[in-house]
Amino acid sequence: MTDLIQKLPKAEIHIHLEGAILPGTAMELAKKNGVTLPDCERVEDLYSYDNLMEFLAVYGAISDSIVTVDDFRRIAYEMLQSAADNGCRYMEFFISPHAHKDVPFARQFEGIRKGMADAETDFSIVSRIIPGMNRELGPAAGEEYLDEVLANRGDDVIGLGLDYNEAPFPPEPFADVFARAAQAGLHLTAHAGESGPAAYIAGSLDALKVERIDHGYNIVEDPALIARCRDEGIAFTCCPSTTKYTTSWRDLSAPDHPIRRMKEAGLAVTINSDDPPMFATDLGREFELAHADLGFSLQDLKVAILTGLDASWLDETTKRQWRAEWVDEIDTALSN
Template sequence: MTLEVFARALPKAELHLHLAGAVKAETFLKLARKNGVNLPPFAEVEELYRYDNLVDFLQVYDLVARSVVSADDFHLITYEALAHVANAGGRYVEFFFSPQVHQDAGISYETMFSGILKAMDDADKDFGLISRLIPAINRELTPDRAFEFLDLVLPYRSEKVIGIGLDYDEEPFPPAPFKPVYERAKKAGMRLTAHAGEAGPAANVRDALDLLSVERIDHGYRVLEDPALVRRCIDDGIAFTVCPSSTVILTHWRDLTAADHPIHAMLDAGLKLVVATDDPPMLQTDLAKEYRLLSETMSLDRRTLADLALNSLDAAWLDESTKRDWRAAWSNEISHLLTAGERAA
């Protein structure tokens, strides 16, 4: 069994996926033309997704988001994103979307939500892929706008709208000002996560834990700057959703083979890592490829990949009974995959 086949067959959850970042380039072009969004010059459609830093990436991300207008548009991009996860062997997904960028373009939350929810139901029916939605706050906007965000989101709280996140450009916009917003969301029963420690310092990871009371950290690479915080996260079982291709394209950590690459160092330190894609079509990847990349660049064996897949289930916001049942089933499936791989070798 090849590594590609193993990585695709491995049962796993996707816990760090941005909806607007999961739009195929061809779909982006189609929606932009339909909805009158001006695009930068390009010769081939793939050129629309070329950037080498987070700021330039976010400019394209906003163009993609502004190309999505109708409920049918939201259905299309959500269904395609979930199909992409299912094709890579994902069994469960918790995905972010950015309602504020759509709201600022005049789109009602009801329009966004109806298209997304129908696509989630259709993906469950067509692929057996269970999905949950995490509306994410644009940290570049004011905390007052974040409270308005909650006013949009909380009336639609359900088992499918499971929590909130905090994203966009981290470095100039630390987590601390969003403490009251997160306190209100927690009281309303929302699960909590935040992007921290990607572009910002280790202190942002600490503040996300202490001030925002998050249950897991998205990215979190710079936690390594604070050994005491690393030890605390290990002791508390904090999961970090790490995105290998994203680091190569959007950060200064370009070499996955380097021993000091933060994902490698986080693994070596014993932190609980969850492999994720971030923005798969925009980064030319999928969930299976991210597992394969780690194996090939960091010399991870298949047992380690299997452990990472089980981490994704442990960190998922599922009820404990479901997680227990799925873990038993996934572990059994993984044992057969590992045995098949040994026989093939």
């Protein structure tokens, strides 16, 4: 099953660059740049936490360790290499430039773009950037953040996200900055309904006008919202392993797990890795968990893969071409 899943073509549309840093790389860069990381006896113990706030603390410390152009090139390249090893052909990844204190956005983008170009050359993986806005800093900081993003924008900056700790930071105060991002031609998405209530999902759709929802698990508490999102075809970028750390649903095999219920309710569910090494996983492993624990049949995995491609922000011509090619490739793999 591992070999089969790895071979299937995939699009990854929910992964964080800073959350995809290998622990060994984090330790090396921290030492090089004079940054103190959380105490741990083994490299493998660096990523240890039991809830979203503990995770974000480690995430912040790791981000402090990434300083130079080559640091950013390295982490982008290694993230894309791992994804390509797991069948990923296309990736839209979040970045958190504000998490790298005193590192100019221009330096960060330069390194990230070098890593993207090198990975596309070496592994044929195409990638695009979604700067993620830290909701904890408030909408005024968000406006300044968007200014920096637009100043460093290229064709590879494809959207804007809203992330970090949800409660008590609802989406509505960010309506103006998201409207400005849309006017600038950026696609929109938001983390909602992970640690926040289902109302944050509705608020992201209504106030921010987002095109898809990242996580969204608490939608299971609102049947009317489920029906609305199903009717409107809103895609959810779900991440199975993450739920074991940042939500109250710790058992992936439980009948009431929200990703299972979202699929069974007919929502457009995609499978993604979020912060893979930080949650001891990778993209292929997430699809394995969906199959083994969350009740996804092989045909359900095919649907999830194609839903991820459909929900991506690739141009429509490329999506149509890839979709036809991927259908044939997946059907052939599953029939053998």
